Amino acid sequence: MTYREHSTALAWHLATLVTNSSSRQLDATALGVALLARHETLRLVQEATTVATGRTPPAPHLLASAAARTLLEDAVLDPVRAFERAILTYPDIKPSVVYTAIDPAGLDETGQTWRLAARAAILARHDLASEASTYAGDHRWGLVADAAALTPLLQRLDHQLMNSALRLDPDAGPTVTALSAARYNPGPLVASEVDALAHGGRLPNLPVLALPPTSTQPVWVDSSTTLLEAQRRLPAQLRATDISPAVIAHTSIGQAYLLDVAAGILDAEHFASDAARTARQIGAELAARIRPEPRDVVALVPGDSTAVMQTRAMTIYLSRHRSVGSADLVAMRALIHHTPTVIEALSRAADRQLTSGRWLTSAEDPDLRWAPYRVMDDPPRLVTALRAVRQQFPAEQATARPRLDSAHAVLATMRARTHDTRPNSPAIAARRSRHEGPTIA
Numbered sequence: 001m002t003y004r005e006h007s008t009a010l011a012w013h014l015a016t017l018v019t020n021s022s023s024r025q026l027d028a029t030a031l032g033v034a035l036l037a038r039h040e041t042l043r044l045v046q047e048a049t050t051v052a053t054g055r056t057p058p059a060p061h062l063l064a065s066a067a068a069r070t071l072l073e074d075a076v077l078d079p080v081r082a083f084e085r086a087i088l089t090y091p092d093i094k095p096s097v098v099y100t101a102i103d104p105a106g107l108d109e110t111g112q113t114w115r116l117a118a119r120a121a122i123l124a125r126h127d128l129a130s131e132a133s134t135y136a137g138d139h140r141w142g143l144v145a146d147a148a149a150l151t152p153l154l155q156r157l158d159h160q161l162m163n164s165a166l167r168l169d170p171d172a173g174p175t176v177t178a179l180s181a182a183r184y185n186p187g188p189l190v191a192s193e194v195d196a197l198a199h200g201g202r203l204p205n206l207p208v209l210a211l212p213p214t215s216t217q218p219v220w221v222d223s224s225t226t227l228l229e230a231q232r233r234l235p236a237q238l239r240a241t242d243i244s245p246a247v248i249a250h251t252s253i254g255q256a257y258l259l260d261v262a263a264g265i266l267d268a269e270h271f272a273s274d275a276a277r278t279a280r281q282i283g284a285e286l287a288a289r290i291r292p293e294p295r296d297v298v299a300l301v302p303g304d305s306t307a308v309m310q311t312r313a314m315t316i317y318l319s320r321h322r323s324v325g326s327a328d329l330v331a332m333r334a335l336i337h338h339t340p341t342v343i344e345a346l347s348r349a350a351d352r353q354l355t356s357g358r359w360l361t362s363a364e365d366p367d368l369r370w371a372p373y374r375v376m377d378d379p380p381r382l383v384t385a386l387r388a389v390r391q392q393f394p395a396e397q398a399t400a401r402p403r404l405d406s407a408h409a410v411l412a413t414m415r416a417r418t419h420d421t422r423p424n425s426p427a428i429a430a431r432r433s434r435h436e437g438p439t440i441a
Contacts, residue, residue, distance in 0.1 A: 002127050002131065003124050003127035003128040003131050006120050006121075006123040006124035006127055007044070007048075007120070007124040007128075007146055007150075007407040008407055008409075009116075009120040010041065010044070010117055010120035010121050010124055010150070010407065011146075011149065011150060011153075011407035011411050013113055013114075013116050013117035013120060014041070014117055014150065014153040014154075014157065015153065015411060016113055017110070017113055017114065017117070017157055017160075018153055018156050018157060020110065021160060022109075022110040022160075023110060023114075023157060023160035023161055023163075023164060024160045024163040024164055025163075025164060025167075026110065026111070026161070026164040027111075027168075028168055029106055029107065029111065030107055030108065030110060030111035030114065030164075031161065031164050031165065031168065032095065032096050032097045033097065033102055033107065033111055033114045033115050033118060034111075034114040034157075034161055034164075035093050035095050035096070035161070035175070036095035036097055036098070036099065036102075036114075036118045037114045037115070037117040037118035037121060038093065038154065038157070038158070038161070039092060039093060039094070039095045040118055040121035040122050040125065041117065041121045041150060041154060042087075042090055042092055042154060043121075043125060044121050044124050044125045044128070044150075045087055045146075045147045045150050045151055045154070046087055046088055046090075047125060047128060047129075048128060048143045048144075048146055048147045049083070049084050049087055049088075049143070049144065049147045050084075051128060051132045051135060051140075051143055052135065052140040052141070052143035052144045052147070052426045053080065053081075053084060053140075053144075053425075053426045054140075054425075055084070057084075057088055079190055079193040079194045079197055080144060080194055080197070080426045082186070082190045082193075083144075083147075083148065083151075083187065083190040083191060083193075083194045086185055086186045086187035086190050087147065087151060087187045089185065090151075090154075090182060090185050090187050091178040091179070091181045091182045091185065092178070093174070093175055093178045093179070099115075099118055099119065099122060102115055102118075137425075138201065138203065140425060140426050141198045141201065141203055141426060142198075142203050142408065143426075144194060144198050144426045145194075145195060145198040145199065145203055145407075145408035146407040146408050147191075147194075148191040148192075148194040148195040148198060148408070149191075149195065149407050149408040149411040150407055150411070151187050151188050151191040152188040152191055152192075153411070154182075154188075155182060155183070155185070155187070155188045158179050158182045158183070159183070161179055162176060162179040162180060165179060195408070198408070203408065203409075215233060215236065216233065216236050216237045216239075216240070216306060217233075218230070218233075218237075218306055218309055218310045218313065219233060219310065219313070220313070221313045221314050221316070221317040222317065224327050224328045224330075224331035224332075225327070225331065227314055227317055227318070227331055227335065228331045228334050228335055228338075230310050230313065230314050231258075231314065231334075231335050231338050231339075231342065232338060233310065234251070234307055234310060234311070234342045234345065235341055235342060235344075235345035237304075237306045237307040237310060238251075238307050238342075238345040238346060238348075238349040239345075239349070240303065240304035240306065240307075240349075241303075241304070242299065242300075242301050242302075242303035242304060242353070242358055243299075243303045243304055243307070243349055243353055244298075244299040244301075244302055244303040244305075245294040245297045245298065245299060245350075245353075245359060245380070245382055246292075246293060246294070246308075247303060247304070247305050247307060247308045248346055248349060248350050248353075248382060248386070249290055249291060249292055249293065249294055249382055250292065250308045250311070251307045251308050251311045251346060252286050252290045252343070252346055252386065253286065253287070253290055253292060254308070254311035254312065254314070254315055255282075255283075255286060255311070255339055255342060255343065255346075256282075256283040256284075256286035256287045256290070257283075257315050257318075258311075258314055258315060258318060258335065258339075259279040259280070259282055259283035259286075259336060259339060260279070260280070260283045261318045261319075262276070262279050262318075262332040262333075262335055262336055263275075263276040263277075263279035263280045263283070263336075265324055265328070265329070265332050266279075266329065266332055266333065268324075269324060269329055271329045271333070272329070272332075272333045275332075275333045275336045275337065276336075278336060278393075279336045279339070281393075282336075282339055282340070282343070282389070282393050285388075285389050285392060285393075286343075286389060289385035289386075289388065289389060290382065290385055290386075291381070291382070294380060294381065294382045295362075296361060296362045296380045296381055296382075297354070297359050297360070297361050297362075297380035297381075297382060297383075298359065298360050298370055299353070299358060299359055299360075300358055300359070300360065301358075303358075339393075340390075340393045340394065340395040341395045343386065343389055343390050343393065343395070344390050344394075344395040346386055347383075347386035347387055347389075347390040350382060350383045350386050351383060351387075354373050354379065354380070354383055355373065357372050357373070359373065359380075360372060360373070361373050361377060361379075361380050362380075
């Protein structure tokens with residue numbers, strides 16, 4: 001998954017908490033989890049803004065004095081810089097718990113939602129760090145819009161958390177003090193102007209992170225990440241001009257092996273049982289229908305063997321890999337979800353090779369051993385088998401996922417209030433004449 005997907009999940013969880021207003025009566029354990037999620041969300045908003053603007057945050061003492069002087073004029077003349085200063089000085093609370101130490105069994109429904117929010121924020125921060133270099137141009141405005149959409153939720157939830165903190169700490173300790181101070185931070189106010197500016201132009205997602213790769217270069221499989229990348233590259237590798245029936249068959253059987261191992265790993269860890277069940281069904285169909293060496297079809301030339309080499313590298317890795325972590329489980333599930341796409345590519349490759357005349361089939365004429373395929377001939381067993389599996393497990397259904405959305409799209413309750421042209425970069429001030437915007441005497 002990507003920053004976009006994890007930040008979208010975070011937005012859903014925070015919006016649910018705001019709507020339910022159930023964070024006013026948290027116990028000490030749930031409040032600790034909520035403060036962790038708050039801390040991680042604030043860090044995500046700060047880091048997203050920093051990546052978007054490309055500016056190094058100033059020293060804390062300079063930030064504090066600048067934020068104290070934030071005027072409405074600043075918010076109108078240069079809203080991104082005003083928002084950046086405000087969010088960098090938003091009162092933070094150092095969490096008393098770490099995510100890995102949270103016991104889900106000890107949390108109620110609200111606590112569980114806060115735990116999921118913390119997880120989404122942590123993963124979104126990790127993904128943002130690895131994807132930062134891909135954000136340029138309009139995509140940087142998407143980050144600004146995400147930060148502007150999440151900030152008002154943060155302040156609204158601070159009101160609820162302060163009720164819980166006051167009930168648990170009537171003496172108004174550091175937590176209550178920080179939550180109280182957050183009420184006067186100008187970040188949410190400036191966020192509305194930033195949102196209007198960001199929506200002054202198109203706010204695209206990053207399609208490069210959502211589309212399948214086009215590289216046919218084999219991947220050295222030495223981790224769950226490269227295993228998944230290898231699986232994603234197989235459809236591109238199967239678009240080679242010449243591929244022999246043996247390569248198609250062995251790649252298909254390799255997929256059956258991968259599915260069987262992935263299902264076993266998921267079952268052993270009691271993770272994604274639906275994906276494991278689907279894997280066993282697809283694997284059983286491939287194993288029952290595909291023969292290792294097709295006897296009723298041959299190729300004119302040996303053809304490209306990249307796909308079967310890549311599949312072999314994947315099977316070797318899984319046969320040797322023993323330790324299983326959370327990343328491995330997610331990769332196994334993703335591998336299973338992508339398998340119908342690989343099967344569709346295998347089937348289309350076989351159809352293409354057969355109808356283009358690059359494969360020969362068993363001839364009915366006793367004087368001929370092989371003959372070009374004709375439309376009235378029965379397709380070879382390999383082709384019909386792949387067609388059957390492809391129809392039984394269509395890629396568009398098995399890999400169907402929600403549209404790759406964004407936090408600002410999920411939380412879009414405001415419309416752009418300006419028709420001004422948005423600057424090319426968030427680091428460029430949206431300056432107008434001082435006489436055109438409102439001022440504070």
